[in-house]
Amino acid sequence: MEPTFRASMNWLHTWSGVVLGSLLFAIFWMGTLSVFDKEIDRWMMPASRLALPEQFSYETMRPAYKAALAAKAPAVLMLVPNERNPVITALWRNADGSFAQRLFDPSTGTELPDQGTFAASRFIYPFHYTLNLKVFGLGYWIVGLCGMMMMVLCVSGVVIHRKIFADFFTFRPERKIRRATLDLHNVAGVLGLPFHVVISVSGLVILFSLYFPSSIWAVYRQDARLFGREAYGSYVRPPARQAADLVSFDAIVAKARSVWGRGEPNYLYVFNPGDAAACVQVNRASEDVVSNISHVVYVDGVTGEMLSANKPEKPAAVTQRFIAGLHFIQFRHWTLRWLYFGLGLAGCVLIATGLLFWVESRRERHRKLGRSGARVVAAVTVASVTGILIATLAFMVTNRVLPLGGSAFGIERPAIEIVVFHLVWLLALLHAFVSGGRAWVGQCWTISVLALAAVLLNALTTGDHLIRTLADRQLWPVAGIDITLLMATVIAACVALRLARSALADPRASQETGA
Amino acid sequence: MKIFARTALAIVGGYLGTSAIIAALSMIAVAMVGMERSEAATLGSMLGFVIYLGVMIWSFAEPALIRITLWLGAVTALSLTLVLLLGRFTS
Structure with missing residues (x-):
């Protein structure tokens, strides 16, 4: 050189x-x-310039859930309305693999008219x-x-x-x-040097398992899918192929809150909707912490029982989430x-x-x-x-x-x-x-x-x-x-x-x- | 032409070399230090960014292209041997 x-x-x-x-x-x-x-x-999206209701009932998310059920989605992610995003957002994949996003009123649960735009969250971001x-x-x-x-x-x-x-x-x-x-x-x-360095590192660390998967392959060999389960305590179960109704969303959130102590969820992720093996992933909103995934619990969608609620305490995983949280700024x-x-x-x-x-x-x-x-x-x-x-x-x-x-x-x-x-x-x-x-x-x-x-x-x-x-x-x-x-x-x-x-x-x- | 070779070596060679090193490091952490395997994998991946950065900087600072090739090749080979040996030893 x-x-x-x-x-x-x-x-x-x-x-x-x-x-x-x-x-x-x-x-x-x-x-x-x-x-x-x-x-x-x-x-x-002018129709989404809404006020948050004084008292939010999680049952207001029922119509959003019903819409996904009607579309035969294998899973549906529902975002809880908050100060910055005062609408119920439901995201799922249709049976044909296409992606759907619908918005619902946080007070009444009725669907908002399609705004016909990808706006920031689906284009800019x-x-x-x-x-x-x-x-x-x-x-x-x-x-x-x-x-x-x-x-x-x-x-x-x-x-x-x-x-x-x-x-x-x-x-x-x-x-x-x-x-x-x-x-x-x-x-x-x-x-700006500290910011430029931190923002580049944290951006990369978010996707560490995509960019540097070799360490996961080396340690896990054939069953690399176990990594998510062990590192983050993620819980999965196959559908039972038996129809069943979901318990009240308020009951699910109350169950999650009994583990968290205080805090509200930022999303409810329903796997196997409409099935007897329905399972709801609930994450505590990280309004008061840096880490973007603060505490995930899994609640049985039919019985309302707790399925899994491990507090993330492993040092490397916690560090990774903290660094990712620095980039996501969800606090x-x-x-x-x-x-x-x-x-x-x-x-x-x-x-x-x-x-x-x-x-x-x-x-x-x-x-x-x-x-x-x-x-x-x-x-x-x-x-x-x-x-x-x-x-x-x-x-x-x-x-x-x-x-x-x-x-x-x-x-x-x-x-x-x-x-x-x-x-x-x-x-x-x-x-x-x-x-x-x-x-x-x-x-x-x-x-x-x-x-x-x-x-x-x-x-x-x-x-x-x-x-x-x-x-x-x-x-x-x-x-x-x-x-x-x-x-x-x-x-x-x-x-x-x-x-x-x-x-x-x-x-x-x-x-x-x-x- | 030499510049292209150097750039390719830094980006592609550096990436492959780093991947081999972190795979070996994670396996050592599991087999010898007794670290939990999900922790070793996460730590290894995150170290990857730092190691890769170092390798890239060094590839552009070292005058002799051949020295970069040999060093990277040797470290990669050593790491892969360790991965294979430890894999056989632990399973």
Whole structure:
């Protein structure tokens, strides 16, 4: 490699950054949005902007269970409504293998009209960890490699850094744009370093048994399926092929609570519904703990007796869940949630400025040598940074424009939103290629306009404008999204103005970008 | 060309080598330390990320490609032998 360790690390940092930066940005961006996935769901599914009932009876989940029973689902997962997600969500697989998700009113149990969108929990969130590439689970592996490379980038970045302390306080926005970019990259990298490391490690550790299964294979040999049972005390039993009714959900939850002491469940997972061997998995909501799976119990669905209730006490398993919980952020803490959001954005800034610095420091040289490398990377950078922001906003705007139950060219409503997302992203890439260095200005204006349009369309189509949403506690999630969108409008406009001005002030740069 | 070989060695070779090492470590933990097997498997998998990171960094820092190949090959072979021996010994 290079003559010294530091030079090798510099090379590694530069090239892994250029090659994977775009993908990393997409993963970080979608992950940052997923911090507020439930709030985005409320925004995109207006019928679910509901208030929680004062006293929730678990029997309200009965219609949701009945719907799954009618669909002959082998198992049904029912999410208990909570502050962030005030609806009963039922998820199951139909007999033909297709996936179903239905929403139910938390007060009456009646089904809500189909909202015709995948919103955040079925599009943005899975995009974060699979890129929505389902073929052979390819998405998981690409994201996993990106996670590993993020750690490599953190380590090599620290090694090539000379004055780590001085960079805490160094930001020179008035200097040349290239210098400012590097300063911003260093500030975001140094201040956010603990977060960037923890978020990459914890993301990988969630899927440890997928990414590094060899230790499980080695220890368990032929019966690797025993691993889940031994590590997590999971309980399974085959259906008895005999019809039977499920006992009251309140009784099931009461049984679980008798083990927990205090706490409410966050989901009820019914296996073998309608069968005499029905079995309900109940997990204690992790509102007050970091670990995302805090205490699982299994209750017999027909007799209401406890089947299995092992408290997780094995050190390695508990550690794994704690680290995973750091990534899932299911605990209730609004300050920390916003901090995760802010640090996620800092990660986005870190990746974007890293890419920009590479482009800016080569633009001149490549132009003289007649090489196209910097130009290609520049266009890809624009598309993967501002492009994905525009595509996300277009996704949200489309959601507010399309009528419920609408379809076009035989494509269902949820799919149209996703097609628009990808088409707009592609258009952003084309635009970046065509307009070269000026693309940033145009795309920043587009972000500004689309974000404002999303807020206006939300007010127009649902009547939930800011004055109303701020006044009503149950509509705060919608208000939060609207305010964030308005902030994006202002920030994007400021950046566009600033970039346009610096292009005017530096005629050499504008000539170059115009070329 | 050498860069491609090095990258492939770091990513693919590093992954396979790490997988072999953690398999051996988990088996040692079960057979010799007496750790519960689900615990050994979980711990081994989680260590995998750290070991893999180290192997990748080292693959890009070590000047001689041949040395990386030999070291990785030797450690993998040793780990796999241990897995086979311990597997026979315990079952």
